[in-house]
Amino acid sequence: MSVSGEQTDAMGRETISVAGLDGEEVLGVEGISVRLSGREILREVGFRIRAGEFTGLIGSNGAGKTTLFRVILGLQPPAAGRVLVAGHPRSARNPLIGYVPQKFMLDPDAPLRARDLVALGIDAQRPGVPRPSGSRRALVEEMLEAVDAARFADTRVGRLSGGEQQRILIAHALIARPRLLLLDEPLANLDLGSAHEVVALLARIAAEQQIAVLISAHEINPLLPVMDRIVYLASGRAVSGTTDEVIRADVLSKLYGHHVDVLHVHGRVLIVAGAGEDTDLTGHEGTFPRAEVLT
Amino acid sequence: MSHFLSPIFAPGFFESEAVHIALAVGALVAIVTGVVGVFTVIRGQSFAGEAFSDLGTTGGAGAYFVGVGTLWGFVIGNMIAAGAMEAIGVQRVRGRDLATGIVLGAGIGLAALFLYLYTTEHSTTGATVTILFGSAFAISSTTLPLIAGLSGLVLTLMLTIYRPLLLGSINAELASARGIPVRLVGALYLLALALAAALAAITIGTILSTALIVGPAASALRLTRRPLTALLAAAGIGIAAMWVGIVLAYDSYHWPPAGQGWPVSFFVVMLVFLTYLLSGLPEARRRRHADRAAPASGRLQPATGRRRVLRFHGQRLDGREHRRGRRGGRGVLHGPTRLGVRRPRDPQRLLRRRRRRQPDRRQHASRPRRVRGRRCSHDRSARPPRSARRRHCARARGDARARFAVPQPQPGVRVRGLLAAVRRGAWH
Numbered sequence: 001m002s003v004s005g006e007q008t009d010a011m012g013r014e015t016i017s018v019a020g021l022d023g024e025e026v027l028g029v030e031g032i033s034v035r036l037s038g039r040e041i042l043r044e045v046g047f048r049i050r051a052g053e054f055t056g057l058i059g060s061n062g063a064g065k066t067t068l069f070r071v072i073l074g075l076q077p078p079a080a081g082r083v084l085v086a087g088h089p090r091s092a093r094n095p096l097i098g099y100v101p102q103k104f105m106l107d108p109d110a111p112l113r114a115r116d117l118v119a120l121g122i123d124a125q126r127p128g129v130p131r132p133s134g135s136r137r138a139l140v141e142e143m144l145e146a147v148d149a150a151r152f153a154d155t156r157v158g159r160l161s162g163g164e165q166q167r168i169l170i171a172h173a174l175i176a177r178p179r180l181l182l183l184d185e186p187l188a189n190l191d192l193g194s195a196h197e198v199v200a201l202l203a204r205i206a207a208e209q210q211i212a213v214l215i216s217a218h219e220i221n222p223l224l225p226v227m228d229r230i231v232y233l234a235s236g237r238a239v240s241g242t243t244d245e246v247i248r249a250d251v252l253s254k255l256y257g258h259h260v261d262v263l264h265v266h267g268r269v270l271i272v273a274g275a276g277e278d279t280d281l282t283g284h285e286g287t288f289p290r291a292e293v294l295t
Numbered sequence: 296m297s298h299f300l301s302p303i304f305a306p307g308f309f310e311s312e313a314v315h316i317a318l319a320v321g322a323l324v325a326i327v328t329g330v331v332g333v334f335t336v337i338r339g340q341s342f343a344g345e346a347f348s349d350l351g352t353t354g355g356a357g358a359y360f361v362g363v364g365t366l367w368g369f370v371i372g373n374m375i376a377a378g379a380m381e382a383i384g385v386q387r388v389r390g391r392d393l394a395t396g397i398v399l400g401a402g403i404g405l406a407a408l409f410l411y412l413y414t415t416e417h418s419t420t421g422a423t424v425t426i427l428f429g430s431a432f433a434i435s436s437t438t439l440p441l442i443a444g445l446s447g448l449v450l451t452l453m454l455t456i457y458r459p460l461l462l463g464s465i466n467a468e469l470a471s472a473r474g475i476p477v478r479l480v481g482a483l484y485l486l487a488l489a490l491a492a493a494l495a496a497i498t499i500g501t502i503l504s505t506a507l508i509v510g511p512a513a514s515a516l517r518l519t520r521r522p523l524t525a526l527l528a529a530a531g532i533g534i535a536a537m538w539v540g541i542v543l544a545y546d547s548y549h550w551p552p553a554g555q556g557w558p559v560s561f562f563v564v565m566l567v568f569l570t571y572l573l574s575g576l577p578e579a580r581r582r583r584h585a586d587r588a589a590p591a592s593g594r595l596q597p598a599t600g601r602r603r604v605l606r607f608h609g610q611r612l613d614g615r616e617h618r619r620g621r622r623g624g625r626g627v628l629h630g631p632t633r634l635g636v637r638r639p640r641d642p643q644r645l646l647r648r649r650r651r652r653q654p655d656r657r658q659h660a661s662r663p664r665r666v667r668g669r670r671c672s673h674d675r676s677a678r679p680p681r682s683a684r685r686r687h688c689a690r691a692r693g694d695a696r697a698r699f700a701v702p703q704p705q706p707g708v709r710v711r712g713l714l715a716a717v718r719r720g721a722w723h
Contacts, residue, residue: 073471075471075472099473102468104466106465109516111519111521111522111524111525112520113521117465120461123458124458124461125459125475126458126459127457128454128457155520156520
């Protein structure tokens with residue numbers, strides 16, 4: 001797997017794309033471009049994910065991570081390109097994709113136990129009231145065990161902590177047996193301990209159940225130990241590959257369009273922008289950060 | 296039967312047809328508003344209910360003016376309101392401001408015109424009171440099938456969209472990722488809410504209809520953690536408030552001022568309010584219990600309030616405190632800090648302290664204390680004078696053996712019964 005080469009899009013701009021791996025492909029994103037109210041959010045983004053892989057979608061705030069997720073989920077029609085789920089163009093109701101949203105605000109008094117939210121994952125889209133059944137209950141119980149959430153299964157969802165809610169949402173997504181699990185910034189509001197636990201849990205699920213996990217984050221370091229592949233998103237473009245292939249000064253400099261340094265400190269990675277001599281800070285629309293450090 | 300129940304049910308209660316209709320309509324409306332109301336509270340849309348109470352007034356007043364049934368007025372007024380809200384976007388907070396300022400104001404203005412014209416023409420103010428505050432005893436038996444049909448429609452709709460609506464109310468993003476048409480489900484729900492508000496308006500009036508939608512649901516949410524149980528509880532609370540309200544309103548005919556019944560809506564809304572207050576009790580109780588059970592061992596706690604300084608364990612008292620008596624009372628800490636250290640909660644210690652204060656009244660212990668032959672379990676400070684000590688301590692030893700044989704409730708034994716379950720806070 002390596003950077004396959006440079007392509008030029010219709011407007012003559014240079015894009016970077018990385019060839020996919022061979023094998024059982026769960027998600028194929030091919031040349032996705034998205035425009036929102038005239039602004040170009042994503043430009044020719046492409047990558048592939050295989051079953052059982054743990055992939056990090058890394059990018060700073062506003063890089064287009066959530067937009068890319070919305071495209072994959074079919075909530076945002078792309079201006080160009082297509083999304084293949086398990087080799088087929090995705091349909092609007094695709095049970096193969098499980099989704100865990102970014103923010104979760106719920107009234108603490110809402111009458112919904114963690115257990116009920118997980119059960120809603122089975123068939124929330126169906127009309128009618130679910131009939132209680134033993135197999136349903138057993139399935140929910142199994143999922144709660146799988147995410148280590150049995151302890152607070154009977155607590156109201158609104159009263160759980162951020163990390164506990166993440167676990168419940170993961171169980172909610174997993175109970176429909178998806179092939180691909182999308183998580184939008186699951187570590188954003190978690191303390192370090194909870195973040196570590198959630199990451200470990202997801203890595204275990206990916207390995208055990210052969211589910212492809214795509215997790216977006218603006219920090220690379222919590223995910224470094226478990227990531228099989230990385231999709232790095234910056235200024236609307238993406239580069240993907242293994243961590244060693246992507247997190248390199250030359251690759252990221254090309255992606256950002258200006259010089260970027262990659263520093264390795266005690267097994268962690270710092271990406272520092274705007275430190276090079278050939279960088280023209282003033283001529284770059286003045287929007288990118290002076291020094292973007294991803295700790 | 297009417298004899299011994301007559302203090303509760305005034306004579307003629309069970310024979311009156313108006314009462315029968317009121318009870319039936321009340322129950323139907325309470326079920327509908329309860330089921331719809333739970334979602335109103337979860338979605339934080341009680342504002343929409345408020346809008347329906349305003350535009351329902353317009354519809355009701357228009358119905359009087361035109362001369363059709365009030366219920367039709369409420370239904371049509373609320374449907375228009377629902378359409379307007381969907382168009383403006385009541386889901387957005389900014390949309391709410393606009394809706395309040397422009398649409399609802401215009402609606403109330405129109406209602407004022409209709410009511411003015413109607414009341415001056417017929418020289419009666421009955422219409423205003425009926426629309427705003429309802430008249431459960433004045434529902435004609437011909438509207439009963441319509442009310443039943445609308446109730447059935449709303450309930451069927453709610454049960455059909457139950458699962459998508461529940462997920463969409465919790466998190467719209469989560470629902471749309473599953474392919475649930477969130478906007479459509481929301482619009483259907485708004486329709487159900489509009490009809491529920493119309494049904495509530497016919498019994499307790501447009502102004503108070505929001506109370507019947509939101510009140511029982513809010514109480515139910517405090518009492519249960521399960522979504523389906525919440526629906527049932529809200530409906531149950533609504534029916535209870537409605538029926539008790541009707542009984543009281545019927546009885547109030549004999550209350551002062553004599554010969555004039557009090558309005559049903561007053562009783563219903565007050566009962567709903569009372570239920571809401573009471574429904575907070577199990578939760579408060581549970582929270583207090585949880586606070587008490589929280590381990591306080593060795594935690595430093597600032598001495599706040601009335602200079603209530605806790606002593607370090609085993610700390611000596613100074614002379615002044617001895618004079619004030621009782622150890623463990625309020626006092627001044629003569630030490631380097633005003634922070635007290637709370638000792639670990641120890642049931643044996645509490646027991647000892649109680650014994651110290653009442654040397655002769657032995658309390659139950661949580662665990663039998665072994666009293667060996669040589670020592671009296673009494674605290675030294677509370678020891679009887681030397682002359683009486685021998686007998687006293689011997690008796691205490693004997694008592695201890697006898698008293699501590701009293702069986703204590705075992706942890707893990709389930710207390711049966713609904714009330715016991717509520718008191719335990721088991722529904723949380």
